[in-house]
Amino acid sequence: MSTPTRTPTGAPEHLTGPGSGGVGDDAQRPDGVLKVRGEFAYGSDLWMEDMLWGVTLRSPHPYARIRSVDTSAALATPGVSAVLTADDVPGEKVYGLELADQPVLALDVVRYQGEPVALVAADHPETARLAASRIHVDYDVLEPVTDARTALGHPTWNQVHDSTAEVTELSRESAHLHPEGNLVRHLKVRTGDPAPTADVVVVGEYEVGMQDQAFLGPESGLAVPAEDGGVELHVATQWLHVDQKQICSALALPPEQVRLTLAGVGGAFGGREDLSMHVHACLLALRTGRPVKMSYNREESFFGHVHRHPATMRYEHGATRDGELVYVKAAIYFDGGAYASSTPAVVGNGGTMGIGPYVVPNVHVDCYGAYTNNPPCGAMRGFGSVQTAFAYESQMDALAAELGMDPVELRCRNAMEEGSATPTGQVIDSPAPVAELLRRLEAMPLPAASGDGEVDLRDMPGGVSNTTHGEGVRRGVGYAVAYKNVAFSEGYDDHSTARVRLEVVGGEPTATVHTAAAEVGQGLVTVEQQIARTELGVERVVVHPKDTSVGSAGSTSASRQTYVTGGAVKAACEKVREQVLARAERLVGRTVPDLRLAGGSVVSDSEDITVPLADLLGDDVLEATLEWRHRPTEAIDPETGQGFAHVQYAFSAHRAVVDVDTELGLVKVVEMACTQDVGKAINPQAVVGQIQGGTAQGLGLAVMEEILIKDGKVRNPSFTDYLIPTILDMPPMRIEVLEYADPHAPYGLRGVGEAPNISSGPAVLAAIRAATGLPLTRVPVRPEHITGT
Amino acid sequence: MDFLQPATWAEALEAKAAHPDAVPIAGGTDVMVGLNFGHLRPARLLDLTRVADLRDWQVADGAVRLGAAVSYARVISELGDRLPGLAMASRTIGSPQIRNRGTVAGNLATASPAGDAHPALLAAGAGVEVASARGTRRIPIDDFYTGVKRNAMDDDELIAAVHVALPSGPQQYSKIGTRNAMVIAVAAFGLALHPDRRAVGTGIGSAAPTPRRAPAAEEFLAGELDSSGLWESRAELPEATIARFGELVAAAAAPIDDVRGSARYRVHALSVMARRALTWAWADYRNSANQGA
């Protein structure tokens, strides 16, 4: 097999790591030291003798018809080996995660700025870029559709609630971006009284800007043509098998001939669920017969992956005078951009969990995903739940104000708990400590007031930029709580595959765990080792490179891998353990009920047996491969949204303390506190890391992170102007991790990664509102929103 | 691309004379970004990092002569008391890595309206020493910025140094960014009180096509301080004076709406920064008398 020759010491080859720590321990990451030393090889470090460089020519227009493409000047450029267009795609010309609607290379129309139109392979990236600039594309530029509600023919809110007309009908009024119209999905939740009334009613309209995953390692991969006519692709991705499926379809090759290996991934957050350079590099490699590397630069990366859906939302909450929720009506619009990507599933989450972790008898939710000519939007951490949390938590604060009630009190009064029914009719059958999360936050001490003693500029809004020494600064405190489904929902056959091998290597019992689950920085490789150590009682656990020679592990998304791939690894280990124990019993010659594996031996406490694995196994290798599934979920009713849609929920809550310079509109988040129930912390340090990272990403959306778009064009595709929080923006945290086991999940664990990303931003927003007294219905909050200038 | 590496200042000037299209590179924190983004494709780079003289600073005739290649980090650590406004501005620049590499001369040559050194240099009344094989001249900072990212240097010239008078009074620098570090200015303001000359210096950043002063604000404040005897009495400044100063600073700006902020916000922010900076500077001025300085 051809492998990339550049495997700096730290290529994600077999990871062995320092090796200690089972389930529940702060086990050290096997890739940690390499990453800290800068020795870990990421996708962009891939290199092979004789390789070519591929680049992509992209559309400068958000919407245009392509009259013609002339590649002759590009082909004539010295050093160029191939120039490809849609005509060169041998198989299906469109692909997609849920709907195949996105061209591998533009067909007759481009629907967003940055859509790939042609590919060039050359012996140097500069040559390839130069040649790409010589491709002449004749565009007939069209007027882009840049607003989701306009695309659906719902320009005003009234139409949503008053009109009975079918949305697909209405959408005909606006330009059709796709043959079926501009509606990707409309999800309805209907429960209780369709025309409820209440003592107190609050109505609010909210808007969430487009956030980017902002991962540091840009899209990169290396495609190597294989002797069997197939291709080997080394790529930084989130789900090898879903990539493989789509690549096979585009290349018209069977899976045996399209073999993928995970390259080092520098962050993902959902942005690598969709294909980027995958098919492109394979096409170029197959055409030229040479290895082809493609690696986006930062600017191209902003056009090379989907973003978080921007949303506009209108909510109406009705409650009794003593603060009991009577009803919630909501209309939620997600702008899916030019192609479907995972918009249907994002709408699924947005709609089914769109009123938050509260018990409400009467619910009427309409959640829409629309096609527009904005950049395609898809998966990002929190997946449809981040946007709605800003709206429903803002509504809870508005309602509390209207009722003259404490916002935490109002939330606790209406909080879900185990046994509560969700608006989709699902009874929550594991702990749901929503009120406890909030009460624990409330009980934490508050940070000291600012301006006590000497002014340290770093503690002030604006930091060392020296804009205030306390002038105009007001403090605010805000709370938010959120929940999110873990793993794939709505009847999806969500499974993972694990192969576990036990053998003696150099006298030492060694387990090898082989899954295709993408390690994207979250620490799954550590969890795989911990589980094998605990289940097999061995210290040395090798993580096999992640590739498609083992079955699918499903996606590294939806907070699901520790649950689902962890579950698969655990089950495969149990299978191997059975074989070992059976062998031990054969050796002992009788049944010993309490045989177990520990310290590299088979032991029994009752009979004082210790059989070292080295003796028991000799040169034999014990192996088990199996597919593991969580409890099945079911599709929801298309008219009412009722059904057992989600297998598990994760709950988290935040308290944010902010100082706002009310005159300049600058915000300093002073402290973030978080409480989260994780069922069981498989690796407590990693759990805390997820909470810190998720909190920072939520804070970022609340105060700074936004892809700014005008007329379908991105105005800030760089880290110069797409700002993410620095160490001076992200404050110290107080974190309490609760462990109420979910009886349905392996070890009782709950997915961790997304929940803290959802509750953090709304808490920051609430705190800014508290500091300023302004309604603030849009995130990110800009200084102008606070100063009114 | 050729890479020219003169070892001495004379060689550097010769190289620039021979290749006026050569792009000088000092810290590289602007040049390398340009190269990486493909905005800059020079035929030649002229590396100035081997010219040792450029890394020196001296004090002579009541002014600091700051060599072109002195980093921001050194301005902060070595010149905080002699160039207080510039040091405050330097503290707001980028990250530690950028401050270790980036130079004031690089900021000047780039001449971005958002460059952080400019408002401080304008307020202090600096002079830019430029040189070529033809000779050396001093460009007053007021004449240096000629347009968006354009300056008054000729093609064969290099910046040798920046001259900034030692402070005779307090200086302040404030910058608005939409995060608390590592951010390009949405608007910035530099202030210097010059009791020796009974004058006031200002500098506005990110709020006009070039960095610029606010002359009407300077004259107004200097006039008030004079006519009310405040330079001598060091009495409290009337609120109305502070407010008017803020208004006049804001009025001097000619900002645009862009991804970083709206024109209206920039004008508003400048008035607030100007008021606060004056308040702090005046408090320092009053305190320095108490301490007998």
Ligand SMILES: Cc1cc2nc3c(=O)[nH]c(=O)nc-3n(C[C@H](O)[C@H](O)[C@H](O)COP(=O)(O)OP(=O)(O)OC[C@H]3O[C@@H](n4cnc5c(N)ncnc54)[C@H](O)[C@@H]3O)c2cc1C
């Ligand atoms: C991450 C990041 C953050 C940044 N943050 C800030 C910020 O907060 N504020 C800010 O103002 N800037 C910022 N910058 C921009 C940059 O750091 C500054 O403009 C810096 O002053 C440039 O100095 P340099 O020595 O690195 O210049 P270089 O990149 O080496 O050169 C910049 C320009 O000056 C020319 N040049 C350099 N030396 C001479 C000379 N002696 N004579 C003639 N021409 C010369 C070069 O040809 C080029 O045109 C940032 C840049 C980055 C990458």
